[in-house]
Amino acid sequence: MRTRFLAALFALAVSACASSPQIRYYTLSTENGPKDSVSSVTIVRRNSYAVGAVTIPNALDRPQIVLRSSANTIEVLDYDRWAAPLSDELQRVLIADLSVRLGGNSIIDPALMSSLRMDRRITVSIIEFDPARKSESVLEASWTISDAKSVRSLDGIKTYKARHVVSSDHPNVEELVATMSALVAKMTDDIAATVLADE
DSSP states (O other): OHHHHHHHHHHHHHHHHHHSOOOEEEOOOOOSSOSSOOOHHHHHHSOOEEEOOOBOOGGGOSSEEEEEEETTEEEEEEEEEESSOHHHHHHHHHHHHHHHHHOGGGEEOGGGTTTSOOOEEEEEEEEEEEOOSSSEEEEEEEEEEEETTOTTSSTTOEEEEEEEEEEOOOOSHHHHHHHHHHHHHHHHHHHHHHHHHHO
């Protein structure tokens, strides 16, 4: 009798596992091609920039994708997750997209920072990153451009801020992630413009 009971419990557990939804993983996408042509002469004159780790709100610092469902509520998608931590995803895309906009020699890969000369540092803080199935998706961020030697001082640091809002009607999570990538691209345009002005 006990053996049958244990067998029934095992069968029930296997059935439950088999019927649970499959976890899906997503990444933010980068630009496919150059946004603006940058001459090699311009690239030689330009400072080298390092993009530091991107800070994000605590509510977003989790594997699951988080959506804004109302002004005071969020929806955590247990079965739709980031392939890497969202802060790492943002840093990766920013580095790739800034390289496209400014020229590959202008942006230093963080893994090579110890061996290459770095003139300036870009530090990005995400204030709000709220994709929504309906209504509006929002990305608001602030960033600083500072001299690499003035990390612990306010000297030579310039601070900027931008907010982008796009209409969204995407019940599909893949489309929502594409919208998030588009918002990051808009923010990258802003950062690139401030880098050029910083020159």
